[in-house]
Amino acid sequence: MDTFRIEGPVRLSGNIRVNGSKNASLPIMAATILGAGKSVLKSVPHLSDISVCGELLKGLGCEVGRNSDGDLFIDSTTIDNPVGEYDIVCRMRASICVLGPLLARCGRAEVSMPGGCAIGDRPVDIHLRGLRELGAKIDLKNGYIVAEAPDGLKGKEIFLGGSFGSTVLGTANILMAAVLAKGQTVIESAACEPEITSLAKCLNKMGAKITGIDSPRLVIDGVKELKPVEFEVMADRIEAGTFMIAAAITAGELKLENCRVGDMMAVIDKLRNIGVTVEADGDNCVVARKGAIKAADITTQPYPGFPTDLQAQFMTLLSLAEGNSVIIEKIFPDRFMHVAELSRMAANLRKEGAIVVVAGVKKLIAAPVMASDLRASAALVLAALAAEGTTMVSRVYHIDRGYEKIEKRLNPVGAKISRIKV
Numbered sequence: 001m002d003t004f005r006i007e008g009p010v011r012l013s014g015n016i017r018v019n020g021s022k023n024a025s026l027p028i029m030a031a032t033i034l035g036a037g038k039s040v041l042k043s044v045p046h047l048s049d050i051s052v053c054g055e056l057l058k059g060l061g062c063e064v065g066r067n068s069d070g071d072l073f074i075d076s077t078t079i080d081n082p083v084g085e086y087d088i089v090c091r092m093r094a095s096i097c098v099l100g101p102l103l104a105r106c107g108r109a110e111v112s113m114p115g116g117c118a119i120g121d122r123p124v125d126i127h128l129r130g131l132r133e134l135g136a137k138i139d140l141k142n143g144y145i146v147a148e149a150p151d152g153l154k155g156k157e158i159f160l161g162g163s164f165g166s167t168v169l170g171t172a173n174i175l176m177a178a179v180l181a182k183g184q185t186v187i188e189s190a191a192c193e194p195e196i197t198s199l200a201k202c203l204n205k206m207g208a209k210i211t212g213i214d215s216p217r218l219v220i221d222g223v224k225e226l227k228p229v230e231f232e233v234m235a236d237r238i239e240a241g242t243f244m245i246a247a248a249i250t251a252g253e254l255k256l257e258n259c260r261v262g263d264m265m266a267v268i269d270k271l272r273n274i275g276v277t278v279e280a281d282g283d284n285c286v287v288a289r290k291g292a293i294k295a296a297d298i299t300t301q302p303y304p305g306f307p308t309d310l311q312a313q314f315m316t317l318l319s320l321a322e323g324n325s326v327i328i329e330k331i332f333p334d335r336f337m338h339v340a341e342l343s344r345m346a347a348n349l350r351k352e353g354a355i356v357v358v359a360g361v362k363k364l365i366a367a368p369v370m371a372s373d374l375r376a377s378a379a380l381v382l383a384a385l386a387a388e389g390t391t392m393v394s395r396v397y398h399i400d401r402g403y404e405k406i407e408k409r410l411n412p413v414g415a416k417i418s419r420i421k422v
């Protein structure tokens, strides 16, 4: 298990190109199941989650690899084993999003229940409710979801909302099941995340008939079959947000290229409110901070609200603000694995249930800390960039799940991160 040794404080300055989105890539990789043949996906990042999803697709019978341009190809001509095995699904919960396309293509699917993870329970009840509404028979056997629709799926009006708002991968699953269903499906309270918009556009390019894209009401007219696709994956807004916060926490200046500013208004608004300058110029933006960080309150919400995937990173930034901030996590109430670790670095945090009061401190102090989940780990790296001294961050495999060699992206702009193989 690798460990990062991070010297601080540093001031980041320079250009970083934002990679393709992990959370857009994963459902689109699953969507290639629907179009028998060879699909080619561009700008798919080299991440462990992507490799795990590739392993899952190979287990179904697909051929998966990278061509000489680095594009990811998936040949789904043969799907002779519609089973998502436990030892893969337990490593990456997003594997659940092969359930819908497998059911649509093969009429049956077995996918291991994903189980929880460091950010809390990850139920899939809404995924299953939606598939039942489309006519699937769903049973749970020995930890596996067994789904059958031998006569195909039938379109229906489905409400996908929950107490928290909408489910992103639940919307993806039902959308991918509905594109080959007989008749029309209407998904009410669909997730509006940009990654869902991207998936819908990809499915339409494969021959699906989806309207209402970018809205909470998706209308899908079932078609007979879909074709393989060549598709460019969108830029990663969470990676971009992480780098914006890196510029802010180090009082530096970063120019981010391939940055979808339009997808990030909730984050940019908050950054501007606390004294960070964000100047957008097409697909690039310059993020800088010179003066003090002001305190701010944050509540995570479904898109276009403040994204839960940037809560930990923003908490780290606010731990150096002048004054007190309040962070309310409405999507994953347990998503606070970073709180104890940041406190070890002298952050002043008080957690009450799904709320954390952040009392700003003058500085963070280096300490040995442990990564726990993807975004909490990114937050620890950000803290280490600003902290005084040498921070050791262990279990960095959590970071490698969602950030491609983050040390190779940050060191050229002034970070001092060394990866130690232990």
Ligand code: EPZ
Binding pocket: 022, 023, 024, 026, 094, 121, 122, 123, 124, 125, 126, 127, 128, 162, 164, 166, 167, 168, 169, 170, 195, 308, 309, 331, 332, 374, 375, 402
């Ligand atoms: C996606 O997860 C993302 N993952 C997550 O990013 C992200 O945090 C999350 O959406 C919210 O934006 C991918 O896209 C691969 P949800 P997903 O279903 O779809 C509840 C990262 O760091 N819920 O939108 O699994 C659930 O408990 C990852 O990149 C049910 O109750 O999240 C949560 O409270 C972490 N029943 C809320 O919905 C269900 O059937 C939102 O979860 C499904 C979800």
